[in-house]
Amino acid sequence: EIVMTQSPATLSVSPGERATLSCRASQSVGSNLAWYQQKSGQAPRLLIYGASTWATGIPARFRGSGSGTEFTLTISSLQSEDFAVYYCQQYNDWPHTFGQGTKVEIK
Amino acid sequence: EVQLVESGGGLVQPGGSLRLSCAASGFTFSSYEMNWVRQAPGKGLEWVAYISTSASTIYYADSVKGRFTISRDNAKNSLYLQMNNLGAEDTAVYYCARKEYYFDNWGQGTLVTVSS
Numbered sequence: 741e742i743v744m745t746q747s748p749a750t751l752s753v754s755p756g757e758r759a760t761l762s763c764r765a766s767q768s769v770g771s772n773l774a775w776y777q778q779k780s781g782q783a784p785r786l787l788i789y790g791a792s793t794w795a796t797g798i799p800a801r802f803r804g805s806g807s808g809t810e811f812t813l814t815i816s817s818l819q820s821e822d823f824a825v826y827y828c829q830q831y832n833d834w835p836h837t838f839g840q841g842t843k844v845e846i847k
Numbered sequence: 848e849v850q851l852v853e854s855g856g857g858l859v860q861p862g863g864s865l866r867l868s869c870a871a872s873g874f875t876f877s878s879y880e881m882n883w884v885r886q887a888p889g890k891g892l893e894w895v896a897y898i899s900t901s902a903s904t905i906y907y908a909d910s911v912k913g914r915f916t917i918s919r920d921n922a923k924n925s926l927y928l929q930m931n932n933l934g935a936e937d938t939a940v941y942y943c944a945r946k947e948y949y950f951d952n953w954g955q956g957t958l959v960t961v962s963s
Binding site: 774776784786795 | 894
């Protein structure tokens, strides 16, 4: 099973600042990496797939990068609606494992 | 608009059974692979089960193998999860999710609570 490790667990950021979230895979997943956003009490929402492709309707301030085992989600200028938990997921192999999540909170 | 609506959750005693349903609309259900994903209270996301378009291929997480059964009815645009021998560790919100390699659409979830 591929283990996905996200860091940090919690990120405290001021509105308007940049947030950088990391995701590491225990073995290469190529570009088969997705990022999801989950707000409190809501279902997850797809943000990025293919490591760097925006899902429909996702603003350009969300940027995914990386390949192989190291991936990054950058939120260039945090808006109030961006404070949430973010999960990475590999879909290169079964089981399609998720990271444990990074909570982005208001500083 | 893609819609996935889960139902069937509730309170069940340890060792009991429950059947979850997911009603799909706004897309050609029979053309998409589907999944169940769960989230225990205050915890992260855990993939549970996968079913191919024709149900010819099915996968389960080790944590539910032998106890849970995923199925689908393409004529009724519905996905199901039969859960048997439930334990406290199965308490979670259960989401159905459409698979387009990644999980591109999710339902709002249904809460399953296993407790005496």
